[in-house]
Amino acid sequence: MSVHFLSQTSRNIAIAEIVIFSVIQVVQCVTRYRQEWTYWPHEKRKSVSRCCFYAWYGLIGLVAQFRIAGSAMVLSGSLDRKVLIAEAVLRGIGLSPLLFEVSLVMLASGQAGRIGSGNSRYPKPIVSALHLFRFPVCIGIVLIVVGANADIMALKVVGAIALVVTFGLGYALFGWLAVAYRAVLSKAGYRCVLLVLVTGPPFVVRIVYMLLALFGSQRFHSAYGNSGVMVGMSMLMEIVIMAILFAARAVAQPVWGGVVADEVDHPRGRA
Numbered sequence: 001m002s003v004h005f006l007s008q009t010s011r012n013i014a015i016a017e018i019v020i021f022s023v024i025q026v027v028q029c030v031t032r033y034r035q036e037w038t039y040w041p042h043e044k045r046k047s048v049s050r051c052c053f054y055a056w057y058g059l060i061g062l063v064a065q066f067r068i069a070g071s072a073m074v075l076s077g078s079l080d081r082k083v084l085i086a087e088a089v090l091r092g093i094g095l096s097p098l099l100f101e102v103s104l105v106m107l108a109s110g111q112a113g114r115i116g117s118g119n120s121r122y123p124k125p126i127v128s129a130l131h132l133f134r135f136p137v138c139i140g141i142v143l144i145v146v147g148a149n150a151d152i153m154a155l156k157v158v159g160a161i162a163l164v165v166t167f168g169l170g171y172a173l174f175g176w177l178a179v180a181y182r183a184v185l186s187k188a189g190y191r192c193v194l195l196v197l198v199t200g201p202p203f204v205v206r207i208v209y210m211l212l213a214l215f216g217s218q219r220f221h222s223a224y225g226n227s228g229v230m231v232g233m234s235m236l237m238e239i240v241i242m243a244i245l246f247a248a249r250a251v252a253q254p255v256w257g258g259v260v261a262d263e264v265d266h267p268r269g270r271a
Contacts, residue, residue, distance in 0.1 A: 007227075009227050010074060010227055011075065013071075013227055013230070013231060013235070014071040014072075014074040014075045015071070015075070017067050017068070017070075017071040017235060018067075018068050018071045018072065020239065021063075021064040021065075021067040021068050021071075022064070022068060024060065024061075024064045024239075024242060025061050025064040025065065025068070027246070028055075028058050028060045028061040028064065028246075029055045029056055029058070029061060030055075031246070031250070031255045032054065032055040032058045032061070033051050033052060033054075033055035034255045034256070035249065035253045035255060036050075036051040036054045036055060037051045038115075038253070039111075039115055039116075039253050040115070040116065040117075041107075041108070041111060041116065041117050042054075042117055043117050043118075058101075059097040059098070059100050059101040059104065060097070060098070060101055060242050060245060060246070062097045063094045063097045063098055063238065063242070064242075066090045066091075066093065066094045066097075067090075067094060067235075067238075069090055070090040070091055070094075073090075091234075093141055093145060094238065095141060095206060095207070095210060096137055096138055096141040098203075098238065098241055098242070098245070099133075099134070099137045099167070099170075099203075100134050100137065100138075101245050102133075102170070102196060102199065102245065103130050103131065103133045103134050103170075105192065105196055105245055105248045105249050105252070106130050106174060106177075106192075106193065106196055107120065107122075107127065107130050107131070108192065108249055108252040108253055109185065109189040109190075109192035109193045109196070109248075109252050110122040110126075110127070110185065110189060111189075111252070112185070112186045112188040112189035112192060112251075112252040112253070113186045113188060113189070121181070121184050121185055121186075121189065122177075122181065126177070129173060130173075133166065133170045133173075136162050136163075136165075136166040137163060137166050137167075139159075139162055140159045140160070140161075140162035140163030140166060141159065141163065142159070143155045143156070143158055143159025143162065144156055144159035144160060144163065144210070144214065145159075146159075147159055148214060156214050156215070160211055160214060160215075163207065164207065164211075167203065167207060171197070171200050171203075174193060174196055174197055175197060177193060178190070178193045178194060178197060181193075188251050188252055188254075189252060191251050192248045192249070192251045192252040195244055195245075195247055195248035195251060196244075196245075196248050198244055199240075199241050199244045199245065199248075202237040202240045202241050202244075203237075203241060205233055205237045206233065206234060206237040206238060206241070208233070209229070209230075209233035209234050209237070210234075
């Protein structure tokens with residue numbers, strides 16, 4: 001296995017990623033545990049172990065873990081092909097959990113002020129659409145990662161098209177829900193939807209960076225491209241998205257304070 005010289009800038013960025021995403025993981029774990037224990041939107045029986053599991057493996061936490069592992073590989077300075085492939089895979093799949101989290105936060109917006117599973121203000125077709133949003137995202141990301149590492153252009157093109165189309169249709173749906181269900185959602189649920197829509201622009205920047213890394217010049221390569229571009233278009237955008245999704249979920253499911261459904265369960269605009 002060979003190693004290469006790691007520039008001080010790359011080393012500093014990798015260290016910063018480990019520190020920042022470690023903090024994000026801790027915050028995610030603590031807040032998500034409180035939310036899971038208080039609202040428990042699952043059909044399974046609530047327990048401490050299940051709350052801990054959902055808290056530690058929350059989707060934002062998974063992205064943080066991917067980034068910590070990828071930065072550790074960068075700090076190793078290895079040119080081993082397996083290490084480079086692993087780092088590229090971790091960098092590539094980090095986008096899908098964030099889009100999955102968007103789907104889950106949108107589902108939470110329909111249950112804002114309600115406890116337990118199956119209490120959404122959205123009709124079943126909308127709930128199903130929010131769940132199904134995750135599948136083409138997953139397929140697109142898998143095709144992109146496989147195509148990039150196997151150098152198969154057709155897979156990269158199909159995956160990119162699937163991801164972009166799904167993202168566009170998904171956010172069009174979210175925008176329509178913000179208008180059509182404004183009178184149905186609780187105030188907290190409506191604000192949650194608006195916050196999700198705010199993640200649209202940083203997601204666009206992050207997706208554009210991924211596409212440039214796939215089809216553009218080496219300047220956009222995550223491992224040995226321009227560090228400033230990577231920080232601005234990838235790392236910073238992911239942190240912004242995570243912060244907004246944290247806020248959106250906290251609006252729909254407040255972390256501290258009890259929930260009294262009768263006090264907050266009135267649809268927006270009704271007495």
